[in-house]
Amino acid sequence: MIAKATSRPRGRPRKLAGPEDLLAAALRVFSERGFAASRLDDVAREAGVSKAALYLYFESKQAIFEALVRSAVVPNVERLEAMVAGWRGSAADLLRTLVQAIARIVVDGEVAAFPKLIIAEASNFPDLAKLYRTAVIERTLGLLASIVRRGVAAGEFRPTDPELAARLVIAPILFASLWKTCFARHDKVPFDPAPLLELHVDTLVKGLA
Amino acid sequence: MIAKATSRPRGRPRKLAGPEDLLAAALRVFSERGFAASRLDDVAREAGVSKAALYLYFESKQAIFEALVRSAVVPNVERLEAMVAGWRGSAADLLRTLVQAIARIVVDGEVAAFPKLIIAEASNFPDLAKLYRTAVIERTLGLLASIVRRGVAAGEFRPTDPELAARLVIAPILFASLWKTCFARHDKVPFDPAPLLELHVDTLVKGLA
Amino acid sequence: MIAKATSRPRGRPRKLAGPEDLLAAALRVFSERGFAASRLDDVAREAGVSKAALYLYFESKQAIFEALVRSAVVPNVERLEAMVAGWRGSAADLLRTLVQAIARIVVDGEVAAFPKLIIAEASNFPDLAKLYRTAVIERTLGLLASIVRRGVAAGEFRPTDPELAARLVIAPILFASLWKTCFARHDKVPFDPAPLLELHVDTLVKGLA
Amino acid sequence: MIAKATSRPRGRPRKLAGPEDLLAAALRVFSERGFAASRLDDVAREAGVSKAALYLYFESKQAIFEALVRSAVVPNVERLEAMVAGWRGSAADLLRTLVQAIARIVVDGEVAAFPKLIIAEASNFPDLAKLYRTAVIERTLGLLASIVRRGVAAGEFRPTDPELAARLVIAPILFASLWKTCFARHDKVPFDPAPLLELHVDTLVKGLA
């Protein structure tokens, strides 16, 4: 939901903590309307600033989007990588944990709209697509592949192409994210990704065993 | 091939058979650039027609999109339903066959861009999203759910929520479609969905057993 | 003076003879305000068209300017060249005639504002400056130099660098043009270029003898 | 050198002596880009000062321009007047000397861009044009006219309208200044005003004799 700008006393006083507030506003607006359909006016209003103020911190509309990817998405990937690096249990358990962690980010988190955003704008902004692919997708898939590889090495899983398996792991999470951002609005019973992903991990682990 | 269904007088080479050619052009253009970024100029030029001519058959840009969904996607669903209705083999085999059939449509077919298109525009055109959901997604998921149900009833699969399982079936196909339309352009080795989907069915059937 | 758009019945009917009307309007507006300060809104209003209509015929504001140079200035140079080519009298007489002809174009004519325009925008639009220089200035100077050369050869003038002399011929005409477009507005006695240029030719011819 | 007139306390290296440094910066920037295309940001950066600081000394962008005319141009006129007042030689020699003096200012000097600037902005800033005309042009023309008058009175020149003759004197200098600021950039052989002006004075003196 897009707020009507936090009421501000009056006049000029406005201390912008920095670009972060603007990015937060942009995240909300882009999530709601998509990138192309978002007007900079909307972003500015959402942030409680003038349109021109956006250009104090960003060179263009697209630059805002790119900064958003870097600031809001990439850190999450790093958190996931740290989690995997420190893991000591079985590959299956790690898979389950990771799936839930990713889902918390990409289905329930504030960046839930990103997959949709990137998919929508990939062809119009190839640079952005490449950035997202390199900085987010490939790193996440690599993480998942490494787990599968670990499971295969440990005899937990049957021999399997880890790159393909990684995509199988991601696919239902992506599905859940997209469902939520595109269709959940009209669901009769509210969409709950948890049982879906539980069944997903169950089935996948069993299927890979 | 789109737009070949409506019977045409045969014989006299018309200037314009009707809306079908326009839709075919729109499909090509929308697939290339996305809906929002496609200019009606482009569609008209691709169809070899004046821009104004589009308005002889369609009320608006969005109406073209909607007609496209109806004409290009819905028939595919009907073909799939027919295939399932006539099936006599095992649920697992049907699943495998159906996955391949869906992938042929949605990954290799000319409507491969539709998932991306719908995802991109769902929030801007809620009516369209609802139409696609009702006419395409839910029918396809229902189809898959019925197969799962059949497999469970036959003892082929362990007891499983068929609605959830249906989503698990679809997810990697959707992934493949989106990958192809959004990222495959920059793949170093050309993206081949076949092995991914094979592994998918293998794993899923095993996991559901 | 910029008119308020010739009253037009009402509604949409408008037959633009072509880009010429737009260029004529642009000439008036640019002459009045200069290129940078002219808004496309003004040009459109002056032409009695919508702003968007300008883009049916020209790619950008600058393109309008360039078209203006080509269409409104270059033909004049060609007329001058023809006049010189056909001349049979003395060099001094030709000089006098040519000075008057140039002045009629560049001081009294509708393109009187061009020297000012080009001078004002030369640094902002180097391409345009180069075009004008090549297509107008150098050709005109070359014309004048050829006359001087002819006069020197005929013993009418003392030996003189024709390129330099050509610039001396032009300078007062340019002065008159600029004075008219920049300062004449506030003259107490209306500015009349004729006696100035007469004295100019007299003095110059005598000085070159 | 601009902005060196107002006495400064001597000794303590101040952060900002006052408006002079700002004007010097403005002169450089305006000369480079022209008035309209110069951003106050550029002027401020060139002066090593914040944009807001400009408003401590000047009311508006235009006010900076006006101050520039007064501070950078007018003193030059006064110097010329002093030179003429003290002259004891022939009118022809004075003419020659004065032409060179003016050219040193307006072709080679740091105010070389002023004619172009004034010409470009005359219609947008009529007040400025009037100021320049009164404070610079008319005084300089008056100076030249007085010399011509002197030469006519002394029998050195034939009877001639001194006001017109003054304009003939100025015209090639103006030409040289404009050529340098607008077109010299693309000259194949570097533009040298000296021979042009030498020929100018020679011819003119001979023509007026």
Added chain:
DNA sequence: CATGAATGAGCCTTCATTCAT
């Protein structure tokens, strides 16, 4: 005195849509 931060107004450009023919 000096500035960082912010803004309002404006301009070029685009595009879905319409109308006269």
Added chain:
DNA sequence: TATGAATGAAGGCTCATTCAT
């Protein structure tokens, strides 16, 4: 039926100008 010509409504971006500090 079909179109060329035209437009209204926006949207991204710029910049002179102004406060609070």
